[in-house]
Amino acid sequence: MDTKSAEAKQGLERSFAVLDLIAARPCRVVDVMRDMGLPWATAHRTVKKLEKAQFLMLNPETSHYEIGPRMWHLGSSYLANNKMLKSAISYLAKDRSITGVDVQVVERIGSFSVVIHAEKRQVQEISKAQYGYHIPLHAGSKGLVLLAYESPEFLSVYCSQPLEQLTPLTITEPDALRKRLAEVRAEGFAQTEGDVQTFTGSIAAPVFSSKAAVVGCICFVYLKKVARDHALMDELKESLLLMSHSLSAELGWHPGLVA
Numbered sequence: 001m002d003t004k005s006a007e008a009k010q011g012l013e014r015s016f017a018v019l020d021l022i023a024a025r026p027c028r029v030v031d032v033m034r035d036m037g038l039p040w041a042t043a044h045r046t047v048k049k050l051e052k053a054q055f056l057m058l059n060p061e062t063s064h065y066e067i068g069p070r071m072w073h074l075g076s077s078y079l080a081n082n083k084m085l086k087s088a089i090s091y092l093a094k095d096r097s098i099t100g101v102d103v104q105v106v107e108r109i110g111s112f113s114v115v116i117h118a119e120k121r122q123v124q125e126i127s128k129a130q131y132g133y134h135i136p137l138h139a140g141s142k143g144l145v146l147l148a149y150e151s152p153e154f155l156s157v158y159c160s161q162p163l164e165q166l167t168p169l170t171i172t173e174p175d176a177l178r179k180r181l182a183e184v185r186a187e188g189f190a191q192t193e194g195d196v197q198t199f200t201g202s203i204a205a206p207v208f209s210s211k212a213a214v215v216g217c218i219c220f221v222y223l224k225k226v227a228r229d230h231a232l233m234d235e236l237k238e239s240l241l242l243m244s245h246s247l248s249a250e251l252g253w254h255p256g257l258v259a
Helices: 003-024 029-036 040-052 069-080 083-094 140-148 152-159 174-187 224-228 230-250
Strands: 056-059 064-067 101-109 112-121 134-136 190-193 200-208 214-223
Touching: 003 029, 003 040, 003 056, 003 064, 029 040, 040 056, 083 101, 083 112, 083 214, 083 230, 101 140, 112 140, 112 214, 134 140, 140 174, 140 190, 140 200, 140 214, 152 174, 200 224, 200 230, 214 224, 214 230, 224 230
Parallel strands: none
Antiparallel strands: 056 064, 101 112, 101 214, 112 134, 190 200, 200 214
């Protein structure tokens, strides 16, 4: 590879890294410079190029850069062709029996669990449960489910980095996390309480493809008091597993398939 091609590749990789950074949290050019260890001129030039192409936009009220409209265009094209999402929306349109929770369709994007669709099936408002919200994979039932079915190589790299503690109940010790993930895989679902927000709990189950690979998960988020009603929790677990198994079957999976 000649010098010019190498520089172009490096610039492209840098642009992707900047988009990942700002997607995780809006920030200023100086934050990009510090977080990525770039010279000021390089960080400024990269951000401005992305802004000109509408991949980023500057919020005039905060002076922070945010994801721009062109990224929405690309993302909406992805969602329009997402088979799991299509099946989930169709399923939820027919089944109105799921109540008392926020229903989420979730995928892993990088090191985060990302809500690609959310439906409110309860009266109470739960913050951070809406479409587009993302949290680290080691927190919340959805993240644990997605992480539990990842490769040993991915898990090793993930556990080698500092794990953010969202609440006092977030698992941040690698050995404890590995043990919990083994339990999730053995049980086929995950349930957590107070590890993302102190007042909420959630339960999640994986969705499998025709090749038995986990392509996402379904997650029910509820106020923590709901977990005190054991009969209701049993009903929610049954509804969750029925939905996740139904979606998996639509994608060509059956219980005998092994990844």
